[in-house]
Amino acid sequence: MRKRNEHQTTLAIVKIERILSQIYKRFNRVFKLQSHYKNSNKMNYIKISLSLLLLVFIYSGCVEANEETQHEPITQTQEVITSLEQYLDSIDPIDEVVMDEKMALGLVALPLACVDHPHSKPTWREYLYNLDYRFISDYEDTRSFYGCYDWHSAVHSHWTMVKTLKKFPNISVGPLIIEKLNNHLSEESLKGELEFFELESNKSFERPYGYAWAMKLYEELYTWDDEKAQEWAENLKPLVDLFRERTITYIENRTFPMRNGTHSNTAFNLRLMLDYARNLGDTEFEQAIENRSRFFFENDRNCPTTFEPSGSDFISPCLAQANLMGELMGTNEFAAWLDVFMPPLYSEEFQYLANPIEFEDKDAAIEELAGSVTHLDGLLLHRAWSMNEIAVNLPEDDLQREILNRLSSQIGQEGMKVIFDTDYVGTHWLGTYAFYFMLTTEL
Numbered sequence: 001m002r003k004r005n006e007h008q009t010t011l012a013i014v015k016i017e018r019i020l021s022q023i024y025k026r027f028n029r030v031f032k033l034q035s036h037y038k039n040s041n042k043m044n045y046i047k048i049s050l051s052l053l054l055l056v057f058i059y060s061g062c063v064e065a066n067e068e069t070q071h072e073p074i075t076q077t078q079e080v081i082t083s084l085e086q087y088l089d090s091i092d093p094i095d096e097v098v099m100d101e102k103m104a105l106g107l108v109a110l111p112l113a114c115v116d117h118p119h120s121k122p123t124w125r126e127y128l129y130n131l132d133y134r135f136i137s138d139y140e141d142t143r144s145f146y147g148c149y150d151w152h153s154a155v156h157s158h159w160t161m162v163k164t165l166k167k168f169p170n171i172s173v174g175p176l177i178i179e180k181l182n183n184h185l186s187e188e189s190l191k192g193e194l195e196f197f198e199l200e201s202n203k204s205f206e207r208p209y210g211y212a213w214a215m216k217l218y219e220e221l222y223t224w225d226d227e228k229a230q231e232w233a234e235n236l237k238p239l240v241d242l243f244r245e246r247t248i249t250y251i252e253n254r255t256f257p258m259r260n261g262t263h264s265n266t267a268f269n270l271r272l273m274l275d276y277a278r279n280l281g282d283t284e285f286e287q288a289i290e291n292r293s294r295f296f297f298e299n300d301r302n303c304p305t306t307f308e309p310s311g312s313d314f315i316s317p318c319l320a321q322a323n324l325m326g327e328l329m330g331t332n333e334f335a336a337w338l339d340v341f342m343p344p345l346y347s348e349e350f351q352y353l354a355n356p357i358e359f360e361d362k363d364a365a366i367e368e369l370a371g372s373v374t375h376l377d378g379l380l381l382h383r384a385w386s387m388n389e390i391a392v393n394l395p396e397d398d399l400q401r402e403i404l405n406r407l408s409s410q411i412g413q414e415g416m417k418v419i420f421d422t423d424y425v426g427t428h429w430l431g432t433y434a435f436y437f438m439l440t441t442e443l
Helices: 002-033 040-070 084-090 101-112 151-167 174-184 187-198 209-222 227-252 266-280 283-297 317-328 331-341 362-369 371-392 399-416 424-440
Strands: none
Touching: 084 399, 101 151, 101 174, 101 424, 151 174, 151 209, 151 424, 174 227, 187 227, 209 227, 209 266, 227 266, 227 283, 266 283, 266 317, 283 317, 317 331, 317 371, 362 371, 371 399, 371 424, 399 424
16 A cells, blocks of 8 residues: 555656646746846746745655555565465365355356346437337247347356256156247257347357357266257257357357357357366367367466456456467466466466455446446356366366466456346356356365
């Protein structure tokens, strides 16, 4: 705090000096131009007055800064951490939240509550044209993912339901989950989805984030030894095949990746798609992902962690990229790459990713920014699951593994605190991110 006050005072003094210097120069110019100001005594008097005024401003700034710091409590200087060993010792391990049936029940209730809740009417401004939106008459029979606020959230909400039932087959809401999946993953509904996406006007709709979650949903169904799951997978396959082909074209035509913290982030989406490719044995798609990922990211250095987060992030760009490269590289190659890509875990720069997200006034931010604030809540969960997945791909004797696991527990539990306290803008998607995080604690 003291250093910050001194820095602010210095900046203020510099600004005052500049302002008074400009005033002095203008007075001096006036005295030279106006013949009736030839009296040198008056000239000197003005100069002396300005100089004294400058000293008063400087002195008052210093006094104010000193008074502010004098009232601060005296604290011992914290030990500077300069090694992984010291940093690990400084992080207290906490009890992990267990992914049990009770926890799963609370999380799956969120997608169950929204999959039949139709998307809201689009809100684009009526600047030049009048807008006249109305539901298509048969959307419940010819669409699958019309709920949960937006298309991609509906898709990953279905993934959450499938994953829950697959992991806890006797869960009390199992029959309700099956009913929802039967309705939304029917042959007729998914045929309507395919027809919609085949339209040229919808070629880029939900690419790549919605594509990635559709592949994760299909992967979960395809790898489930269950008769109904195989039926749903078969219904979904034509749509996912279309997304697969379009994704290959999309990434091969990109010269630069998207490195933001929202839906279009390249590393995040390729990481989800990589799971799909591997679990289906799709070596062609897997190779395409690896080739373009290495092209985009292999030579990256010094990820700017201090830039995170931006105001609408729900994905950590640096951690998403590290997560992807950890899956593609061997442990030793990845450890060497991570050393030059990410700042040391004990460094001040890394703490931008390791500390809770603080708001000046969260209530005011929620009122003004609405969904963007829930994005930042979800960002904690993405950071947490990324740290767990990164840790798995480091060498077994690497201290960073334990550090990342401990940080993940702390950050993840902070994220878990908010998901049931938000409104529909948050609950329609945060359940999936919480569920995904919980799964990574089992790695």
